[in-house]
Amino acid sequence: MGVNMYAENNILVGANENTEVYLLSKLANRHGLIAGATGTGKTVTLKTLAEAFSDMGVPVFLADMKGDVSGLAKIGEPSSKTTERMEKYNLADKGFIFKSYPVEFWDLYGEKGLPIRVTISEMGPQLLSKILNLTEAQEGVLNIVFRVADDENLLLIDIKDLKSMINHVSDNAELYESKYGAVAKKSATTLLRSLLALEEQGGDMFFGEPALELEDFMQCDDEGKGIINILDSVKLSTAPELYSTFLLWMISELYEKMPEVGDMDKPKFIFFFDEAHLLFDDMAPAVQKKIEQIVKLIRSKGVGLYFISQSPSDIPDSVLAQLGNRVQHALHAYTPKEQKAVKTAAETFRPNPAFDTKEVISNLGTGEALVSVLEEKGAPSVVEQVDILPPQSYIGAIEDNFRAELMSISPLRGKYKEAVDRESAYEMLLNKIDNNPNIQTEIPPEAPIRDIPNQAEQAPSQPQAQQAPQQAPSQPQAQQAPQEEAPKQKGLLDDVIGIAVGTAVDQMTKQNKTTRSRKTTKQTTVEKATSTMVNTAAREVTKGIIRGLFGNMK
Incomplete structure (x- = not known):
């Protein structure tokens, strides 16, 4: 198997004493969900899946909300928990080896990654x-x-x-x-x-130029590994509307510009949407309807969308129903609202007669999860309680100087580093x-x-x-008003x-604007x-002419 954590293009997500759960690469574009309370292991699951897709030659985009996802760029190090799981499930025989992954850092503010601009x-x-x-x-x-x-x-x-x-x-x-x-x-x-x-x-x-070209997100390195594009969102998370709307724009652009490809052996691109509740909070019905349409149709273009949130209840039912591959980490059930969320999460899985899904969700340990993936014929598998595989890259944030070094050698630096201000x-x-x-x-x-x-x-x-x-020697007649x-x-x-x-x-x-005459x-x-003072009489507001939601939606 070499050094790849997948077998025959199927991604090993987790295992227990009796079984191993694989995500089928040809069904990875049927989207997915990673849910769980804070500190239960969602980030580890995100990194494990991103690594596997990269090994498979599939480019990835994800947001780094806390800074610790940046560890994908650094070779992993053994820990007691990692060593325990490696030995328990014979991961070395399956290709597990500590290594780094090809990454490209991005930042809407241009501080911890290449600047992202949109007109x-x-x-x-x-x-x-x-x-x-x-x-x-x-x-x-x-x-x-x-x-x-x-x-x-x-x-x-x-x-x-x-x-x-x-x-x-x-x-x-x-x-x-x-x-x-x-x-x-x-x-x-x-x-x-x-x-x-x-x-x-x-x-x-x-907002500005050079505007981002999404094709630059869909690259592989010289060894054929998919580039993992990491959007630094530590600062961006303080502007949730800007964050969620940018990612929504990205999804709509992918839908608009990527061609139909039909069924494929593996996806062309994987998009992880962290803090997904920010997208759906207070969303207008018309916008939600368009998102439902995009999620439903974009899979035919080879794009897999994976939403990450604390609870499945954060996602509208119409969208949740289209997320076929699911990883559910622990949820608390202390309040009536939390108990309802646990019940909802349990009901989204195909039951396993070996355990009570609702009971297990509240008692999962860190790094444990309930997992259900799509089977060959497209039906969800029976839910399994598994240990999530550890990442092969570094767990934690990388040093600033290491990040700066990686940014300095980026092949896209010359294209995006400096802003351009044309007429x-x-x-x-x-x-x-x-x-x-x-x-x-x-x-x-x-x-x-x-x-x-x-x-x-x-x-x-x-x-x-x-x-x-x-200073003007001659002025239009209107300036020569009567003395009074x-x-x-x-x-x-x-x-x-x-x-x-x-x-x-x-x-x-x-700042950072090129000079112009x-x-x-x-x-x-x-x-x-x-x-600008001309014609200030107020008028009644009409609804105006409503422009298309995401451009000329096909």
Whole structure:
């Protein structure tokens, strides 16, 4: 058998004194579930399965929520428990040997792995709505913004593009309402504030280019082992909406882009979704329906989805019914709610007459599990109580310097390490303002000050910019207002300049951005900010034009 923990492409998951439980590789794309309370051994099961798929030549993606999955990159070391199980089940004869696995580290923040970036357009309005926790009315406005951007060929790549488009559509609502529906100023302002909060969570680093190409997740090394792609999620776990929505986007992209392959001897790709309850918490029915569709159909594209959570009850029944390969670690049953969860978990298994499934679930030790896998004809096997096989790689987190060394030699480093900021909606809209010399003549004297959060506060630190109107030798006629209008116009202009300068300073201080030549000047920035005050009358929010959930779903 060499050094692989599988026999005839069947993965040895666990064993007891009487039997061994193998996961059939040709049915591994029928999805699976790893469940159990904290500290019962889910991570060990995850690593054991990931190693076996890698040995089989199947690339893997998984999230590292605590940092300890990174040990896959390091050669394992014997421990008393590992040695005990090796001897008990003769694992050396089955190919068990301590070794490391080929890994690629990723990180949405670019700190402990290659940065992952996705464009705003790729994410789409409905997934963005999930990240931002938008109401139906706010989501309707966001849909309109995306439609306008599409129709006017304005690229939405990063957050500043989206903010510019929201301002543009809101300020020119009268131009778009007959075709797309009305846009409420209040909803637009709420969207801007939500995007500011997303930026604080690292969204400004996540949205951009070069955008991730999923093909880079589906690689094997020179020895034919599948690359294990590890998303460092220790920091990301503090932004659960961003985490769950990114993984949902990944699943939808896999479904959309991968071709149909039919039945195969082994999967093309395995995707582990840790903390799966984050995906389904407070999920809109329409989104859940699409997930059900993806889970049902994506297996025909050679993709296996494995959800990891504390209890099967965290997964909707319609999705749970499609998870054919199951590993259930211990569950507590102290409260009525926990007792109900244990009962539900027990009922998902095909009973074994040798024991009471419900009773065993509450008394499993660490590293023990109830396992049921799909048999040759696709029916679930009788549940077995087994010891999960130990990983062959290192149990625990790797050192930071070792991680950094692996990252430095990544063949994908040159492709993803540095961000690229090409011309997109933000720059195109600024150019449109520059090329309209009469834009300030469109500003009515009575235009109220627009509410843009956290930008006008920066104005006092930019005294020179406030002199911009006096520096221009010639101005459109609208600026030569009667003398009695001066106090009113001056207060308005001060606020506008503060907003414009705040935005300009914010963009100049963005870190890791490549420099670009821009046509804008202080004066055109003031013109842009001033023009944003046009047409502030509030309108009723319509639902807008609902965009497809995950792009053009086949």
